[in-house]
Amino acid sequence: MKFDPKPKTLKLLAASLLLTYSVSSIAALTSVQAFQQSLYTVTRNRCISCHDTNQRPFHASADVQVAHDQVLTNSLVDFTTPTSSKITLKVKGGHHCWSASCTNDSNEIASQIASWKTLMTDTTVSNPTGIVAPPTTPTTTTKMKAFRIYNRLAGVPPVPAILSEIDTLVKAGKVKEAALRSMDDSNFYNLTLKNWIKPWTNIDKTNRIILNDYVATAIGIIRDNIPFDQILYGDHLYIAGVGTPGAIPVYDKKTNLHYQKLEESRVSLKDYLVRVSQSKTTGIKDTAGVLTTRAAGLAFFSAGTNRRATRFTFMNYLCRDFEALHDINVPDYHVRRDIERNPGGDSRTYRNKCVGCHAGQDALGGAFAYFDFVNGEVVYTEGVVAAKINKNVGFADGWITKDNSWVNTWAEGQNANLGWPSQTTGNGVRELGVMLSRSRAFSECMSTKVYELVCLRTPSSTTDKTEMRRLADIFQMDENYNMKNLIAETAASCVEE
């Protein structure tokens, strides 16, 4: 069969233009996300039989992050001239091409590399030009390190001028400073932090959602070096400041439009977010950091019985779902009356299963008693327990919620090892947030999450875990929960790998 490369090339060009066009209206992509939608679609399909786990480089790895890093660290792509990329030339030279024309196949690869670049740069605020691929020669080990630090933190490869600036710091042994410098890039906020935090704000744990008040507030807290434990109790809300470019409607607690337009305007969140008092802005008295934002209300207070709020707070901030906390040996005094004591006609099920979660979570969940999410907004009525809380009755003698008091029955027994502070009872969400954020589990959870973000893997070996705990110590004590510092320390710790 004879191939005319032209029509194919044109088709690819059209496809890549279409791709470029369609992304202009959605959130910016990180390098990994952009890779996933471009070059990875080829390597994962065409090269998987060898380059998954057997043959280096693992550019077809099932783990997209691994595949992405392999491509960059092995200098397989040349973003300036995609047709000169090592991976393009390899296939052009006859290495496992899949159609009758190795040239066509290599053009397809080159076009995917161009899309990768477009997907990253077209949607970001700064540094759209001059992106460099990582250096690999032995004389530039520090440059390699500098590249890696920057790329991981900013979510995009550096431009040459910044690479040499970071390289100078790395050469001087100032790896932590190099990390902090990388975090000055607005992409650290617009890409890395935004995509990191978005999954915490919805039950599907996805980052393919529109910017919201929860994410903006977490980003602002990190930018302003506010101790990060306040994420769970501080009276903070971040909104677009006066003079933010783009037609951004004023903040409205009934809709997300303010944040949607802010994201669509693609301005630097680092430069335009401003802090306001959440309670003064929303009129909610018992504000507690992100826990009482509109996005949290939408995800965790709507319908149901507010128990989701407790569960997702534990998952996101203590890194534990309820299965892990399940303890049937704590008193079931606070188990609410919507929980049957004889489910399926067998009281043993209640004792051995339901109690495991509900004895602990229902006792804590009282904190959210005055909250609901109705007609698009978080509703808080001081002193009035939301009707839904006591509505269903499966066991008339069960606990009736009368106020917003709570008690941590998991502070004793098997879950004592979460390292609770001394105050384990209270009223309302703010006090609950204080207790949770002062636990050892919070610091270790944040340290683990940062480790995954920066080191691209879960701390698993004994050495990793010891290191994670050391970083948690720094976060908790010496540095007063400074998140930027934790990220920089972690980057300095694992960039040597």
Ligand code: HEC
């Ligand atoms: C049947 C196994 C097999 C398949 C399929 C395969 N490769 Fe390879 N690849 C190898 C082997 C073996 C090497 C190492 C020897 C060499 O360089 O040719 C290699 C090396 C490479 C290298 C060189 C890396 C370097 O740093 O020099 C690149 C690039 C590459 N492959 C790309 C691809 C791409 C792209 C595909 C899919 C279109 C692919 N390979 C499919 C076996 C395979």
Ligand code: HEC
């Ligand atoms: C692994 C922990 C866990 C166990 C075990 C468990 N639950 Fe739950 N339960 C939850 C969580 C979390 C929610 C909140 C679910 C939501 O709103 O998404 C919940 C909610 C409920 C609700 C309220 C539903 C609503 O509309 O909010 C009832 C009723 C209930 N559980 C009954 C039971 C019974 C009966 C058992 C024992 C057979 C049981 N649960 C065992 C975690 C658990």
